[in-house]
Amino acid sequence: xxVTAPRERVYAALTExxxxxxxxxxxxxxxxxxxxxxxxxxxxxxxxxxxxxxVTHTHLDHRAPTYxxxxxxxxxHLVCRSCGVVLESPASIADPLVAELEQEHGFVADVTHxxxxxxxxxxxx
Amino acid sequence: xxVTAPRERVYAALTExxxxxxxxxxxxxxxxxxxxxxxxxxxxxxxxxxxxxxVTHTHLDHRAPTYxxxxxxxxxHLVCRSCGVVLESPASIADPLVAELEQEHGFVADVTHxxxxxxxxxxxx
DNA sequence: TTGAATGCAAAAAATTTGCATATTG
DNA sequence: CAATATGCAAATTTTTTGCATTCAA
Numbered sequence: 611x612x613v614t615a616p617r618e619r620v621y622a623a624l625t626e627x628x629x630x631x632x633x634x635x636x637x638x639x640x641x642x643x644x645x646x647x648x649x650x651x652x653x654x655x656x657x658x659x660x661x662x663x664x665v666t667h668t669h670l671d672h673r674a675p676t677y678x679x680x681x682x683x684x685x686x687h688l689v690c691r692s693c694g695v696v697l698e699s700p701a702s703i704a705d706p707l708v709a710e711l712e713q714e715h716g717f718v719a720d721v722t723h724x725x726x727x728x729x730x731x732x733x734x735x
Numbered sequence: 736x737x738v739t740a741p742r743e744r745v746y747a748a749l750t751e752x753x754x755x756x757x758x759x760x761x762x763x764x765x766x767x768x769x770x771x772x773x774x775x776x777x778x779x780x781x782x783x784x785x786x787x788x789x790v791t792h793t794h795l796d797h798r799a800p801t802y803x804x805x806x807x808x809x810x811x812h813l814v815c816r817s818c819g820v821v822l823e824s825p826a827s828i829a830d831p832l833v834a835e836l837e838q839e840h841g842f843v844a845d846v847t848h849x850x851x852x853x854x855x856x857x858x859x860x
Numbered sequence: 861t862t863g864a865a866t867g868c869a870a871a872a873a874a875t876t877t878g879c880a881t882a883t884t885g
Numbered sequence: 886c887a888a889t890a891t892g893c894a895a896a897t898t899t900t901t902t903g904c905a906t907t908c909a910a
Binding site: 669671672675688690697699703704706707710711714715716717718719720721723724725726727728729730731734 | 794796797800813815822824828829831832835836839840841842843844845846848849850851852853854855856859
């Protein structure tokens, strides 16, 4: 795995703005100026970074996946339908559900990959 | 809301094959023969059916949404990463998590909209 | 009859691919 | 030096939109 400028710039963009879609990353990487990075290189960089575990992606909603630096404190993503805010909660909060799913269905769940939709405190009030 | 042929055919396709993507629905509706229904009409029919609550959609993975007839027994979707099988579980299995999320974050979760990724019993063995 | 819905074709949006060139290790 | 990664352009894929025509109520 080579360290290249596009990969470094994509990773930098993700630390500046986690939960970015590919499009947002493309824009951010290029907004910074310097040699432009074409979309195809951004897509390939994301793929590479994800493969070595530096980056992960999550599906927050019906749109494109969002990428962020891999976090060893895995977390659940909670997305508000009204305002779009993304809350995070330790993945462990779902441990009882995960255990139940395994017992009931023999299914080993990864609750961090897909967000949970709902409505946040502020929008409810 | 008018009852029209395209809408009836789209709904019929969903009862025959729930969890279909728009593309699959387009194919199924037209495979049946008869007057072809163009993609735009399928998309519009899905939107209309969803609006009146006859149909819902769920995000099973990174691909297109999948549609199915609305079910008053709401359920969680469990998707196996290896084989792609879609298991269902009563939404109530997540009640404790939902309660916890509300208490901790004031977030009212709808756990049925996004599937949970993981690995099914058969693929694990 | 008449407004809602369709069908068609074209546009838009998002992602992928092939290939020659440049670059890392 | 040799294999990997980039940049560019074109091709795909998926979904949306405008508009004249048709059809359900």
